[in-house]
Amino acid sequence: MTIRWYPGHMSKAHEEISELIRRTDVIIEVLDARLPFSSSNHLLEELRRNKPCIKVLNKHDLADPAVTTAWVRSFQTVSGIRALPLSAKQLAEVKQLIKLCKHLVPKRGNPGYPVRAMVVGIPNVGKSTLINTLAGKCMAKVGDKPAITVRAQQIDLRNGIHLFDTPGLLWPEMSDQGGAYRLATSGAIGANALDYTNVGLFAAEFMVRRYPELLKARYKLSELSEEPYEVIEAIGRCLGCLASGGVVDLHRAAEAFLRELRAGKVGRISFEEPETAIPTETAAQVS
Ligand code: GDP
Numbered sequence: 001m002t003i004r005w006y007p008g009h010m011s012k013a014h015e016e017i018s019e020l021i022r023r024t025d026v027i028i029e030v031l032d033a034r035l036p037f038s039s040s041n042h043l044l045e046e047l048r049r050n051k052p053c054i055k056v057l058n059k060h061d062l063a064d065p066a067v068t069t070a071w072v073r074s075f076q077t078v079s080g081i082r083a084l085p086l087s088a089k090q091l092a093e094v095k096q097l098i099k100l101c102k103h104l105v106p107k108r109g110n111p112g113y114p115v116r117a118m119v120v121g122i123p124n125v126g127k128s129t130l131i132n133t134l135a136g137k138c139m140a141k142v143g144d145k146p147a148i149t150v151r152a153q154q155i156d157l158r159n160g161i162h163l164f165d166t167p168g169l170l171w172p173e174m175s176d177q178g179g180a181y182r183l184a185t186s187g188a189i190g191a192n193a194l195d196y197t198n199v200g201l202f203a204a205e206f207m208v209r210r211y212p213e214l215l216k217a218r219y220k221l222s223e224l225s226e227e228p229y230e231v232i233e234a235i236g237r238c239l240g241c242l243a244s245g246g247v248v249d250l251h252r253a254a255e256a257f258l259r260e261l262r263a264g265k266v267g268r269i270s271f272e273e274p275e276t277a278i279p280t281e282t283a284a285q286v287s
Contacts, residue, residue, distance in 0.1 A: 027117075058088050089133065114161055
């Protein structure tokens, strides 16, 4: 079961998240390290009041390390916020999170008086993976502690931390077209919410501008066209996405390109930087 709060039920959502935050000592907000701005929901900042919040920049194994460092620096300037890049699949990295929780709540953090932590984030950022890694084998439930309308339970991590066993699900904000396309490029929202080919064209345009050398190396291209259609065509040819008559099937090529990009096969890529994340390019250029 997942705790949900969706825009259609905003006021109830506010109540639910407020109640859960009230019972929490530290909020673990999971973001996608490749797009920390668009994978957040800014309502959380409003609702967290003065509770400390750790922004987990998850999937940092897929993100550009220099850009991730810049994000960490930019988040640290906000009071009560810490940022921690990690891969939710790596126990050694996740252990840093436990240390940070205890550091932020120094009055708690021992078995008799644990830090109460809650994981929140939009879909697909790695919340469940993180909870599973944190919980490991000690999925000991510490009793039924119902929230107002949900059955979130706490698990005792046996290291001075209690964690809600289900993540709080925030919704992605889709009002900014550029942000929506970046979310679709990363795989956080289904590409059929937007047209697959258009998402691929958006990604190609971005890569030509920001990571041309990675694109050239992966697809053995000596030159890059500034026309996204031609870039997808060249990628499609390299990947063998051909229709009858030997022409490139653009839809298949875009799909294959996005699959590779998301899996990190093109390289470590960040789609947003702290200075430019706030609504920038529109998808109109490619649609
Ligand atoms: P949730 O919807 O937020 O609970 O996300 P999930 O935990 O289901 O993860 C979504 C996808 O991201 C899954 O395919 C995970 O295997 C993958 N994932 C989660 N964490 C990481 C990570 O740190 N690195 C990489 N490369 N993939 C991850």
